Amino acid sequence: MNTEDLDDGDYQIWLIAQDLLQHSSVFKVMVRADNTPPAVKMSAPKANQRVLKQVTISAVSSDLHLDSYRLDYSTNLAANEWLQIYVKGDLYQKDESGQLKPQDLKLVEIQLEWEVPIEKGQIWIRLLATDIAGNTNSQTIQVEVPTAVETRKDGTIF
Helix, strand or coil, X not given: CCCCCCCCEEEEEEEEEECCCXXXXXXXXXXXXXXXXXXXXXXECCCCCECCCEEEEEEEEEECCEEEEEEEEECCXXXXXXXXXXXXXXXXXXXXXXXXXXXCCEEEEEEEEEECCCCCEEEEEEEEEEECCCCXXXXXXEEEECXXXXXXXXXXXX
16 A cells, blocks of 8 residues: 555555345454654764774664664775664564554664774765664765874874
């Protein structure tokens, strides 16, 4: 069923069958339309920030039906090749009775220590969230790992 033209919310579908003798039967089912993608926000590191080898990734994702999120990175955005940093799935728990659960905003706070896999250059970090209806949203930031400068006394400056 395509719900793109419907507002998000619960709908009741009725099926009424009637024979030639006017005998009828009614079957009702509740369905939920969800056309809203999850919200995503990466708060650290900031876009275009210079980072060291160890970086803290801080982010939030929220949705009424949030099912999963993942953090990825790429060193070549043009090739659209993403490698996984972290993934968390099965966040939405269905009601065992088969009934629709009351709508409840699920907010996930993400706090992750990550070791950047490159010595220097640009790297892109992406947060991608998906809800149970298949709606997705993402945020991508670019950060820079600066070239280390060696000093005369064998020290390193970043």
